[in-house]
Amino acid sequence: MRPAVTVLQLDTQFPRIPGDVACPETYLDKIEIIRIPKASVSHIVTEDPNQIDIQPFITAMQASKGDIITTSCGFLASRQKDLQSVSMRPVLASALVSLPRLAAIKQSISVLTFDHKKLISGQVKLLKNHVKQVIGLHSDTHLRNVIELDSLTLDQHKAGSEIKTIIETELAPTCKCLLMECTNLPPYKSVIREAFKGSISDILTEIEFLRPGTINPTFL
Structure with a gap:
């Protein structure tokens, strides 16, 4: 049976805990994880996403087997059309691509991101007219440091x-x-x-939107 999802994962080693898009326990069905060589966090989380070399992602997509294809970094949002253009299967570059749909049904949307300054600079066209606020992880927060330094240790409680x-x-x-x-x-x-008592959208809710019955309900 073919995988439900192919995750194009950045070239990282930090822990992928349940609920993470690249953790098999997040899903109800089998998934495929393809690590993209040299696609480090510093290369993808950028103020200029047009400078990202997406050819390694395209190469991985051509070899992928999942019903849908997604990535492990939301900063690839502006490359959605480029990635979708090379596949007949649904491609979800980032949860951010859902903003137009969400804006049509939600009165006020805020975005929580890894780096708010870089996101605002690099994704201005996507954010414009859809988002009221962008907030990010602080430079000294534990999760951000784990991701940036590609640490093998994660204190989930902290x-x-x-x-x-x-x-x-x-x-x-x-x-x-x-x-x-x-x-x-x-x-x-x-x-x-x-x-926060409002609704929460993320890469998992968007995968579930494209392929119902894919995500473990614990993480929706």
Whole structure:
């Protein structure tokens, strides 16, 4: 049986815990993970996504077997059309590509991202007219440091506590929908919900939208 999803994963080693897009336990069905050589966080999380070399992603897509294809970094959002153009299967470059659809049904959307300054600079066309607020992980937060340094050790409790504090102190009170750009954030959805009662969208909800019955309900 072919995999439900192919995940084009950045070339990283940090822990992929349940709820992460590149963790098999996140899914109800078998998935395929293809690591993209030399696609480091520093090369993909950039203010100029047009400079990203997507040929290694395209090469991986051509060898992939999943019903749908997604990536492990939301900063690839602006390359959605480039990636979709080479496949007949659905391609989901980032949860951010859902913004036009969400904006049509949600009154106020905030985005939680890995790096808010780079996201605003690099994805301005996508964010414009759809998003009221963009907030990001602080440079000294544990999860951001684990990802940037590609650390092999992750303190899930510490990461969750810091993310919850960001939501409590920085999220606009008018926010009705929180869209999480970073695919490493969904494991912390339960603690985020302790501080935010609106709807939450992310890479997992978008995969489920494209292929119902794919994601373990625990992480939706």
